[in-house]
Amino acid sequence: MAVGSAQATVLLGVAILLTALYLQSESFVGPQIRAIALQSLLLGGLLTLLAVEQGSLVLAALAALTVGIRALLLPYILARQAEAFRLPERELRAGRRVRGHALAAVLLAVVGGGLYLEVIGPALGGPDGVIPFLLLLEGLLLLASRSNALVRVIAYLEEENAVVLLGALIAAGFSILVESVVLLDLIGVVLVAGFLSRHRTAAGVPEEGFVEELTG
Amino acid sequence: MIVPGELLWLALVGLPTASALGCVVLSPRLAERIARAASLATLAVALLLLVGPARGSAGGILGWDALSDLFAVLVAALYALSTWESSLYLASVRASALSPSNYYALLGGFAAAMLATLSVSDLALMWIGLEATTVVSALLVMYDRRPASVEAAWRYTLIASGGLAVGLFALALLYRETGSLDAFALAAHPPALTAALALVVALALIGFGTKVGLFPMHAWLPDTHSEAPAPVSALLSGVLLPTALYVFLRIYDLLPSTGALGLHELVVAVGALTALVAAFLTFGQRSYKRLFAYSSMENMGIALVGIGLGGIALYGALLLLVAHAFAKSSAFSCAGTALRTTGTSRIDAVRGFGRRRPRTGVLWILSGLAVTGAPPFGSFVAEFVILTGALAQGAYAAVAALIVALAVAFAGINYPLGRMVFSRTDPPDRPADVPEGWLSTVVPGIALGVALAVGLGSIPYLTGAVRIAAGGGFP
Numbered sequence: 001m002a003v004g005s006a007q008a009t010v011l012l013g014v015a016i017l018l019t020a021l022y023l024q025s026e027s028f029v030g031p032q033i034r035a036i037a038l039q040s041l042l043l044g045g046l047l048t049l050l051a052v053e054q055g056s057l058v059l060a061a062l063a064a065l066t067v068g069i070r071a072l073l074l075p076y077i078l079a080r081q082a083e084a085f086r087l088p089e090r091e092l093r094a095g096r097r098v099r100g101h102a103l104a105a106v107l108l109a110v111v112g113g114g115l116y117l118e119v120i121g122p123a124l125g126g127p128d129g130v131i132p133f134l135l136l137l138e139g140l141l142l143l144a145s146r147s148n149a150l151v152r153v154i155a156y157l158e159e160e161n162a163v164v165l166l167g168a169l170i171a172a173g174f175s176i177l178v179e180s181v182v183l184l185d186l187i188g189v190v191l192v193a194g195f196l197s198r199h200r201t202a203a204g205v206p207e208e209g210f211v212e213e214l215t216g
Numbered sequence: 217m218i219v220p221g222e223l224l225w226l227a228l229v230g231l232p233t234a235s236a237l238g239c240v241v242l243s244p245r246l247a248e249r250i251a252r253a254a255s256l257a258t259l260a261v262a263l264l265l266l267v268g269p270a271r272g273s274a275g276g277i278l279g280w281d282a283l284s285d286l287f288a289v290l291v292a293a294l295y296a297l298s299t300w301e302s303s304l305y306l307a308s309v310r311a312s313a314l315s316p317s318n319y320y321a322l323l324g325g326f327a328a329a330m331l332a333t334l335s336v337s338d339l340a341l342m343w344i345g346l347e348a349t350t351v352v353s354a355l356l357v358m359y360d361r362r363p364a365s366v367e368a369a370w371r372y373t374l375i376a377s378g379g380l381a382v383g384l385f386a387l388a389l390l391y392r393e394t395g396s397l398d399a400f401a402l403a404a405h406p407p408a409l410t411a412a413l414a415l416v417v418a419l420a421l422i423g424f425g426t427k428v429g430l431f432p433m434h435a436w437l438p439d440t441h442s443e444a445p446a447p448v449s450a451l452l453s454g455v456l457l458p459t460a461l462y463v464f465l466r467i468y469d470l471l472p473s474t475g476a477l478g479l480h481e482l483v484v485a486v487g488a489l490t491a492l493v494a495a496f497l498t499f500g501q502r503s504y505k506r507l508f509a510y511s512s513m514e515n516m517g518i519a520l521v522g523i524g525l526g527g528i529a530l531y532g533a534l535l536l537l538v539a540h541a542f543a544k545s546s547a548f549s550c551a552g553t554a555l556r557t558t559g560t561s562r563i564d565a566v567r568g569f570g571r572r573r574p575r576t577g578v579l580w581i582l583s584g585l586a587v588t589g590a591p592p593f594g595s596f597v598a599e600f601v602i603l604t605g606a607l608a609q610g611a612y613a614a615v616a617a618l619i620v621a622l623a624v625a626f627a628g629i630n631y632p633l634g635r636m637v638f639s640r641t642d643p644p645d646r647p648a649d650v651p652e653g654w655l656s657t658v659v660p661g662i663a664l665g666v667a668l669a670v671g672l673g674s675i676p677y678l679t680g681a682v683r684i685a686a687g688g689g690f691p
Binding site: 120124139166185188192196199200203204 | 313344347348350351354355358361362363366367369370373374375377378381382384385388389391392410411412414415
């Protein structure tokens with residue numbers, strides 16, 4: 001890979017990681033939808049760069065699909081769902097917790113980065129997978145730490161972005177068929193999650209999800 | 217060229233898919249008939265695969281062997297039992313998010329997704345099949361629109377999908393290491409054991425283990441399995457968990473049988489811990505369906521111990537998955553009858569059930585014994601074989617953990633079950649019970665009969681298939 005391309009790849013990777021950290025520090029749903037769209041757009045940019053560098057039509061197609069579905073379509077669906085289902089724009093009591101989330105996210109990035117560079121990276125033959133690995137961890141943290149329905153869907157999108165990034169950076173040739181079907185799966189999950197969100201609100205399930213029957 | 221086995225597998229996935237598509241546009245009555253016919257046809261095809269000589273991988277997308285044949289029979293059998301039983305559930309639902317036609321469509325889609333997972337050779341396609349089961353079954357879980365079932369479906373979708381994303385991450389790493397995701401090709405020429413491959417297996421244990429309900433990724437399981445309609449709970453517990461375990465087994469199979477950087481020990485430890493935690497969690501439960509959900513988790517833990525140990529213990533693990541699938545189908549079917557009869561899933565609110573529904577009461581008690589490893593049911597034989605295998609390998613800690621888990625789960629499940637069925641107290645103002653159809657007895661009766669026959673060795677084709685799938689000439 002040319003030096004310029006390598007530097008651009010690293011820059012895009014770091015920018016993707018920064019959007020992940022931003023997602024952890026934001027408690028309003030609207031900006032989070034825009035942030036995941038930006039993250040997917042950066043991912044599409046990185047895939048385009050790799051496609052040009054490698055002269056790969058498959059990667060170019062994947063980049064186009066990523067931008068079309070992950071950066072445009074899914075954020076649009078999420079925004080419509082937030083509007084239509086009148087979901088809370090901000091997580092309850094999230095303002096008080098958000099600093100803790102942001103701090104945990106930074107700590108996780110530092111510890112996870114150290115773990116990857118010292119233990120996992122050498123086993124895999126290099127540090128190339130560190131950004132996807134951290135993105136996966138941040139996605140899991142977001143999924144575990146938030147109670148807002150749409151934010152959890154955003155966390156799932158972030159996890160899937162990590163997988164695509166890993167496939168592009170260190171598993172070149174990871175089946176385009178698989179990547180494409182995963183994109184369809186993403187749409188399915190987002191639509192089902194939206195359907196469930198609507199019924200969740202209609203059924204009167206509190207945002208924290210506490211239901212007496214589901215204890216024990 | 218299409219080989220006979222390939223045709224059978226295409227039919228196996230195609231029949232429930234066609235039924236699902238047809239049910240969407242049909243009236244509820246017609247959808248029920250089509251779904252029932254399709255489920256029986258699917259079972260017939262699966263049995264043909266089991267007894268037929270044609271086995272192997274056809275190259276390309278499809279791929280199967282004795283293991284996939286065995287799991288396909290399980291899925292097809294429970295799909296048929298659940299489909300036939302569903303009319304009882306649907307008649308009791310007052311408000312629903314979807315029409316009964318859509319319910320049958322989703323049931324067909326659910327079975328098709330599981331069978332598709334079992335019919336492919338590419339691990340990434342297996343992942344897609346598993347993820348499709350989440351999307352489809354979540355809608356079934358929240359069918360009756362109660363707050364608890366909607367919340368359970370929501371948690372299930374997010375946690376299972378989130379966990380499976382880690383599994384996909386593992387597959388990307390595997391592809392990087394081997395350049396292939398064809399499970400059969402990789403098994404034929406296993407890659408050298410490296411730290412990277414060990415990482416792949418560990419991540420797969422987390423990722424696919426979430427879908428299996430292994431500790432500590434099990435949070436979704438008791439909620440989902442207890443809140444789903446009874447026929448869907450039977451499918452979730454009896455065959456969805458084993459299907460996820462099947463995918464993990466395909467990846468785990470790439471490790472050498474000894475000296476795998478401690479991964480065999482890790483798998484055994486996670487299995488034993490899962491069984492122990494689930495067994496202790498059966499105590500103090502207020503819902504009888506939740507009780508059976510924890511029982512599923514316990515059985516998956518025990519099966520994982522057998523998988524981790526390998527050899528004859530793997531044979532025991534596969535036998536346990538077979539016996540558990542049928543026994544749990546019967547247990548959830550009886551639980552569904554209890555729910556329709558009493559209107560509550562609370563253990564302390566159900567008394568004298570045996571007098572109200574004598575046949576179901578007896579079947580429920582026997583199902584409880586069957587899922588907790590009582591002789592002469594198949595689970596008893598399977599657990600005995602796993603313990604024998606563990607002793608032979610000197611895995612004494614695992615043996616001790618399993619014995620404790622088995623004893624605790626036996627008491628934790630059968631004691632409250634006995635109180636519900638045999639207790640003589642009964643509310644004085646209880647309305648007279650409406651007789652239930654023959655299906656409420658026949659479906660759990662058949663399932664329990666198979667669980668018993670597995671224990672007695674009365675279905676040689678099935679136990680023979682387990683032996684072949686485990687890859688050994690065990691007794």
